[in-house]
Amino acid sequence: MxxxxxxxxxxxxxxxxxxxxxxxxxxxxxxxxxxxxxxxxxxxxxxxxxxxxxxxxxxxxxxxxxxxxxxxxxxxxxxxxxxxxxxxxxxxxxxxxxxxxxxxxxxxxxxxxxxxxxxxxxxxxxxxxxxxxxxxxxxxxxxxxxxxxxxxxxxxxxxxxxxxxxxxxxxxxxxxxxxxxxxxxxxxxxxxxxxxxxxxxxxxxxxxxxxxxxxxxxxxxAYSRNVILKEKQPCKKGIATHGANFGYVKDTCKERDLRILRVATPFPFPEKLALEFLEGLDEVLCVEELDPVIERALIYVCGKYGLNVKIRGKKTGDIPASGENTLEIVDAAIAKFLGESKVPKGDALAAPPALPVRPPVLCAGCPHRASFYAVKMAMKGQKTIYCGDIGCYTLGNAQPLDMCDTCLCMGAGIGIAQGVFHTEPDTKCFAFVGDSTFFASGITGTINAFYNQADLTLVILDNSTTAMTGHQPHPGTGRTVMGQVVEKVSMEKVLRAIGLTTVETVDPLDYALSVETVKRVTAEPGVKAIIFRSPCIALTKPSGKSAVDPAKCIACGKCIRELGCPALILGEDGKKAKIDTSLCTGCTLCEQICPVKAIAGGTKNDTAKEGKANE
Amino acid sequence: MSKSIILCGVGGQGTILASRLIASAAMKKNLPIKTAETIGMAQRGGSVFSHLRIGEADTPLIAKGQADLIIAFEPGEAVRQLPFLRKGGAVVVSSRPVMPVSAMIGKSTYDANAMLTYLKENVEHLTIVDADQAAKDLGSAKTLNVVLLGAAIRSGELGLDEEEIIQAMKERIPEKLWNMNLQSLAWSK
CATH class of the missing domain: 3.40.50.970 (Thiamin diphosphate (ThDP)-binding fold, Pyr/PP domains)
Known part of the structure; x- marks a missing residue:
């Protein structure tokens, strides 16, 4: 050991x-x-x-x-x-x-x-x-x-x-x-x-x-992890709990004397142990997260054996029906259960100023931003729906990109886009799917849409990794978790084998070519695919970073307002754009959309970093 | 000894490494240690935090009003976590704000100076680390986490001394970076 x-x-x-x-x-x-x-x-x-x-x-x-x-x-x-x-x-x-x-x-x-x-x-x-x-x-x-x-x-x-x-x-x-x-x-x-x-x-x-x-x-x-913590003085109230909540209950009950049941095996429910726990109690509070599993089981046990014990928890509104429990939630629920008068801990703080709002966003230099922006610009003025999927690219829903109209579950975007097409054929339907998600559950939907004569554009955002979960390999990467180098499964070949005739692969960091490709491909009938291929920034080493020339910048704000890249910030004057060099990866998207060419210096570097990304 | 410490910041700032260094140092002293971290989607520029409990504890989570020390990589995040600080606890905070994208595009507001003022008004035991000056002196902004850790040692609420943190650092950081990190750790002296 x-x-x-x-x-x-x-x-x-x-x-x-x-x-x-x-x-x-x-x-x-x-x-x-x-x-x-x-x-x-x-x-x-x-x-x-x-x-x-x-x-x-x-x-x-x-x-x-x-x-x-x-x-x-x-x-x-x-x-x-x-x-x-x-x-x-x-x-x-x-x-x-x-x-x-x-x-x-x-x-x-x-x-x-x-x-x-x-x-x-x-x-x-x-x-x-x-x-x-x-x-x-x-x-x-x-x-x-x-x-x-x-x-x-x-x-x-x-x-x-x-x-x-x-x-x-x-x-x-x-x-x-x-x-x-x-x-x-x-x-x-x-x-x-x-x-x-x-x-x-x-x-x-x-x-x-x-x-x-x-x-x-x-x-x-009789399993040792299903336990009853006995009270010191005889009591009529008990708490039944599980998982991380067992720790919260123990932490908040250091100065309380109660009987506590920890259920380590919720199914099959340890009924005999529960009977022993219920013996002599009047009331039980079930401290649980997600479903009221123990609560239902105890209600069943009480009914089966004719016990007159009141079971409280989610069903009685004593524990929140949804969300994660905290020490504060558990402490307050137990205090109420025991009829303690609540003494607030510590001094109340003065109300703070408005806190920064930080929803997760696409990283600076993320190729998904370039892909979304190219589609957005190419389709400007047309009736569209952008069906998203599960992965980093779900973050394309955030302002200012606003390029994710739906997201349901792995691979669903393709079926959703198809369903919308059959209902309103005049809408240009897009399904955005990541490389790993495409292999996981996008192929079935693609065949379904193709065979059933849908008209939609499948956009595969291929960053050559499973990014959101920390960069795992998948069949498109050519390596396995065991470190073997193996033959890649080609998305292009898969799509062509299904029968798609238009399958185009483009580097999303080439802005003009990307916009042109989207315009051309979406004009085709049926199911067609664009593969935007550019590696995740966590897998490549940035080299030359972009810089704004303040003499050329006209402070129009287009780069900041339209891209929402975390590396694009306002300069000292509060008007002109500035690059946060600690974040910039040199993707050059801002350079390409600047109306006066005031940004320069970025050089994309596609050489893969050694080993796994530093999450 | 028992200490409850919160580290907070914005995804990507290096809070997890700082949390690991503290945990390693505590472990070398044979102290029980439990931590809870934000991992996953929020790491993409969201608010992140680590709870650390050194000494016997039933859960890694810290209740409101119970933290001995908050190490904040960002002023707004310090304010967000302040309800967790116990009376008389210490706050070590970096002065440099991280502007959210939503504020840059005018969809929200963020006044970092107001955050620092609020901290000054509400925290007696406060250390503000001038992150820009530190980056200038050290020639890099990358070791902000270690600079803050140094200030945390000197707050007296970390429960670990400089030598113990240095030992943990040497085990986790490649040798060629030791000098840089030792300077960073000592910067706030």
Whole structure:
């Protein structure tokens, strides 16, 4: 054992390695990404790791290996589980031979996601057991136990953490590589009665799953991470909680005397332990994030056993229905629950001046800005819709670009653009999709639009990486997470193979050519594609930076007003433009649009930086 | 010993490295350490923060009115986090504002001087670091995080001394950059 200062996701990865995981697949997504990256970085050499093209592919790869007896893990964020839900729902009916952990990161807030869905609820729906860690150290140990439970019961298990555990850091004791378990997979044993899903097998296994989950609930009641913290003096009130909230409850209850239940396995719910917790209580406050999972389970237990205990929480309005909990929210809810008169802590501050508003923006020099601006200028005055997608380029919605009219989920922009076209054919429909998103889920939509005779322009914003999640490779990059150099999958060839006749690739940092290309391509009928290809600024080294010549600048403000580049600021006189050289990458877009050519000096440098970007 | 520290700034300013240096130094002293960071979309020019708790703690998060020290890379972000400061706690703040794009294009306003005035009026234990002067003296604006860390050591609320931070720095920063960073750490002396 040795001590390391680890991010929750790193601890989960090291825990999986300690459990002898043989294969890990996944798709990047905040806050889950670092799990697979750490497996790749700390790989003792015998673990197969891949970034799959999407979560469904990853789930299937992990399932196949688990059929063959390997210990496997598949990683994703909560919305990724929606993509992988088809294989998971069926896999639960089939089961696994090697231990299989489905690592899902939930995002209360949401801080970086489309939804506030709760994977604990998904566990119930899919009948897959769920583990819910409360801290970095807890996660490290719990994931090792999750593999054991999975293997013992022949079922995949869900290990779901939330942002505060995934992205929290702690100094913890971890195993040395020599202490890692060594798992030798038996190999796939043919047995069509076991591995081929047919209705007859499904109904038989369904019954077995329900029976197993009842047994597992009892097993979980004795599981050491499901705990009751007993009160010192007899009390009538208790708190039930989970995950990061367990820490908030303990932190805010240092000077309070209460009974506390921590639920580490929300499904199957540890009913016997809950009965022990409820014994003698009048009232319980459920402190939860996302869905009221424990709250519903306790209401059910009270109903089943005829207990007269009032269960409070989200359903009673005592805990916020949405958003992330904070220490303040938890403290206030508990104070109200206990009927404490609230004494405000510290002196109230005077009202501050208006705080700066900082929505996230495209980086200075981001090639997406140039792509959006070229399309915007080329289509000026025409009736258009710009359907966006998931990635950095969603930030194209911000002023002044205002180039993202819709955003739904991975790859949806193409279908949305098609739907709008069929409803109002006089609109010029655009679907913007990133390179990684195109491979993950854009190809199906493109075929659908092409075959069903839509008229739209597919714009692929190819920055040669998965930028938003921290620069992971994808099939267009020609390298794998294992560091192999492999043949790239060509987007141009994919699009032409589908049948598109107009597929043009252009450097968005060449402004005039980009505008001309957009005008020409959009005039064509049917589905056509423009690939704007320029690497993410985090992958290239800036060389010559642009500078404004104050003698030439006429203070028209066009560059600042139209581009919204963080490197373009007002000079000392408050009128003329100035370049913040600490941010400028020399993309030259501002030089190209300046009406008096007052900006010069930028030189794009496309040589790739060594190694990964410094996130 | 127990200390609750908040680092805040704008995505890309180097708050995470500063947070790691403090954590490494605490770990070398065998002190328990927990931190929580902003990672993800907000890193693209949004407001970011790190909470650090040195000593036994049930959660890395710090409640309002409980922070011993706020290290702010930007005046407006210091004001945003000020409700977390305990009475008598210290604030170390860089004087240089980062203008949001929305303010540059006239969609919002931001008066950084008003932020510094507000801090002066509301924080007794305040250190304003003249970031422009530091950048001029050091020949680079890139080590602002280490300059602020030096000022934080001298605020007396970090709970770690200069030598402990230097040791952590030497482990995390390549040797060719040591000199630059040592000068930056000492700049506010």
């Amino acid at each position: 040795h001590k390391e200062f680890l991010m929750g996701n790193e601890a989960i990865a090291l825990g999986a390695l300690a459990a002898g995981v043989n294969l890990v697949a996944g798709y990047p997504g905040t806050p889950s990404t670092e799990v697979l990256e750490t497996i790749a970085k700390r790989n003792p050499g015998n673990v197969y790791v891949e970034w799959s093209i999407n979560e469904k592919a990853g789930m299937e790869v992990a399932a196949g290996a688990a059929y063959a007896g390997a210990r496997t893990m598949v990683t994703m964020k909560q919305v990724g589980l929606n993509v992988a839900s088809d294989p998971l729902m069926s896999l639960e009916y089939i089961g696994v031979k090697g231990g299989m952990v489905v690592l899902v990161a939930d995002d209360p807030g949401p801080i970086s996601s489309q939804t506030e869905q709760d994977t604990r609820t998904f566990g119930m729906f899919s009948k897959v057991p769920v583990f819910d860690p409360c801290s970095v150290n807890d996660a490290y140990e719990m994931i090792q136990e999750a593999f054991e439970v999975s293997e013992k019961h022949g079922t995949p298990v869900i290990f779901r953490a939330t942002t505060r555990v995934d992205h929290g850091y702690e100094a913890i004791e971890v195993k040395d590589a020599e202490e890692y378990k060594s798992i030798k997979p038996e190999g796939f044993v043919k047995d069509s009665g076991r591995w081929v899903i047919f209705p007859r097998l499904s109904v038989k296994n369904h019954a077995l799953i329900e029976k197993r989950n009842v047994e597992l609930a009892d097993e979980f009641s």
